[in-house]
Amino acid sequence: MRSGTLNRGAGSLLLSVLALGLAGCWTAPVANVQPKGEARLIQSGIRVESVKDGVTVKSISADQRFIVLNFSGATATFKPGPQVANFYQVRAGDKVQATVAQELAIYVLKNGQAPGAGGKPEAIKADAKVLMVDPSYRLLTLQYPNGQAETFKVGLDVKLLEMESGDSVVVRPLELIALQVERP
Amino acid sequence: MGLILAGQLPLSAWAQITPSQADQIRSAIANRVEAETILGGDYGLGGGTYKSTGNSNHTTEISISKFGGSGDVGDPQPLGDLGIGWQPRLQGSMGYVDAKNDFNAGLLKNDRSESRTFAIQFGGGARFWLNENLSVAPTFMGMYGHTSNEYTARSAFMTANLPQARQLGLVDWNASTWTLRPALDLQYVCTWDRTIFTLSSDPTYYHTKSFGSSSPNVSINGNSRTWANKFDVDVPLGGQLYDHELRTGGYLSRTQLYGDIKSGLNTGYLNEVHGRLVLDFLSQLWKVQWIGIGGSYFWAGNFTGWSAGADVSFRF
Numbered sequence: 001m002r003s004g005t006l007n008r009g010a011g012s013l014l015l016s017v018l019a020l021g022l023a024g025c026w027t028a029p030v031a032n033v034q035p036k037g038e039a040r041l042i043q044s045g046i047r048v049e050s051v052k053d054g055v056t057v058k059s060i061s062a063d064q065r066f067i068v069l070n071f072s073g074a075t076a077t078f079k080p081g082p083q084v085a086n087f088y089q090v091r092a093g094d095k096v097q098a099t100v101a102q103e104l105a106i107y108v109l110k111n112g113q114a115p116g117a118g119g120k121p122e123a124i125k126a127d128a129k130v131l132m133v134d135p136s137y138r139l140l141t142l143q144y145p146n147g148q149a150e151t152f153k154v155g156l157d158v159k160l161l162e163m164e165s166g167d168s169v170v171v172r173p174l175e176l177i178a179l180q181v182e183r184p
Numbered sequence: 185m186g187l188i189l190a191g192q193l194p195l196s197a198w199a200q201i202t203p204s205q206a207d208q209i210r211s212a213i214a215n216r217v218e219a220e221t222i223l224g225g226d227y228g229l230g231g232g233t234y235k236s237t238g239n240s241n242h243t244t245e246i247s248i249s250k251f252g253g254s255g256d257v258g259d260p261q262p263l264g265d266l267g268i269g270w271q272p273r274l275q276g277s278m279g280y281v282d283a284k285n286d287f288n289a290g291l292l293k294n295d296r297s298e299s300r301t302f303a304i305q306f307g308g309g310a311r312f313w314l315n316e317n318l319s320v321a322p323t324f325m326g327m328y329g330h331t332s333n334e335y336t337a338r339s340a341f342m343t344a345n346l347p348q349a350r351q352l353g354l355v356d357w358n359a360s361t362w363t364l365r366p367a368l369d370l371q372y373v374c375t376w377d378r379t380i381f382t383l384s385s386d387p388t389y390y391h392t393k394s395f396g397s398s399s400p401n402v403s404i405n406g407n408s409r410t411w412a413n414k415f416d417v418d419v420p421l422g423g424q425l426y427d428h429e430l431r432t433g434g435y436l437s438r439t440q441l442y443g444d445i446k447s448g449l450n451t452g453y454l455n456e457v458h459g460r461l462v463l464d465f466l467s468q469l470w471k472v473q474w475i476g477i478g479g480s481y482f483w484a485g486n487f488t489g490w491s492a493g494a495d496v497s498f499r500f
Binding site: 152 | 262267268269313418424429464467
């Protein structure tokens with residue numbers, strides 16, 4: 001083959017790109033959309049772990065062993081796990097890096113409601129929305145009300161193929177796994 | 185380079201190398217330097233061990249050690265209101281080529297010509313997403329290469345002609361080169377269930393020029409073109425090892441060669457089949473996508489090759 005063939009081939013390739021490109025447009029992922037299907041609970045009890053930087057300690061109770069942390073524009077209360085050795089050294093107002101375990105429940109909501117036990121509609125207060133789903137690599141990206149996005153690696157049992165952008169997420173704090181003071 | 189010498193020198197040329205033969209050899213050397221620099225330094229072509237096939241007069245063995253790759257940085261961002269997403273793309277590679285040519289028959293019997301090439305390239309561009317599946321990435325790279333030749337003369341002919349061959353810049357030379365590499369990567373990605381299929385097509389152009397050599401007779405100024413077409417499959421296996429999911433997959437690629445690289449390697453194409461078994465680390469260990477093992481088999485018009493080793497992929 002001669003170079004002319006390559007040039008003709010590359011030209012055909014570019015035309016194909018343009019033709020295919022015109023067939024549809026790229027759109028940035030958006031969490032603020034209404035997902036398809038009936039209102040329902042897709043899955044609950046999804047355990048995720050994440051490392052959160054720049055977390056503010058709102059309050060801490062050494063006696064009752066709980067800590068209130070502020071991150072992603074919201075506060076959440078965690079019980080420290082037995083492995084958190086420096087729990088008693090942390091003070092309210094500290095900036096910390098916290099490794100936390102949380103539990104997610106994913107819903108399709110209609111007017112903020114989904115069928116509860118017995119099929120009666122129940123109001124659900126969502127903490128975040130699904131922004132992106134990558135079932136192949138098991139990545140679930142959530143967007144919080146303050147616009148911040150966070151990606152979780154979820155377990156093999158999570159029904160990612162049933163989830164999509166716009167699904168509502170209820171986040172329940174489970175446990176504080178590790179704590180590192182960034183600055184007092 | 186010995187392969188070139190063997191091809192250009194007639195069996196009756198016991199006296200000396202003629203000017204016409206020297207010109208032909210120099211042209212072939214330039215093509216070969218260009219080809220080896222691209223083979224060694226370019227991120228798009230795989231490293232491995234290659235052996236010539238189908239020629240009993242000489243044996244050629246090329247060993248390519250290479251480290252590099254390419255990646256799109258971050259998530260795509262909207263490009264104004266055009267309905268196009270874009271993200272920066274970085275590409276880089278460095279490699280070392282050791283090409284040994286042993287002569288088994290003819291005028292140069294028992295001689296060995298060995299050339300070593302070090303090449304390093306870096307560049308980038310941008311990937312433009314035309315829809316969720318289709319993207320195109322124009323890129324531009326620069327490459328530095330240095331090739332040296334060492335000739336071991338044992339035959340009567342080359343023992344007698346070695347000083348002249350050195351003077352003419354046909355053996356025991358070295359040259360430094362720069363290469364400009366504009367390219368386009370057209371990619372179509374789709375998923376079925378959890379399996380990812382990627383089709384890509386990469387027309388690439390190389391312009392190579394020497395800027396320093398041991399002999400004024402060694403000068404490189406050439407153009408090469410390649411067109412790689414690849415089909416990649418990435419399959420999650422659903423089982424875990426050390427808390428990381430096992431994935432398998434691989435690709436089949438065919439690279440058409442044009443211009444000097446075609447002459448330098450004496451083949452018009454290079455095929456590769458690659459398989460891998462890896463552990464998924466995406467979003468678990470820095471920017472690592474997977475770590476595992478992989479292997480490739482290469483075949484072309486006049487040589488075959490293989491490579492095996494660690495298979496590591498990053499996603500930035």
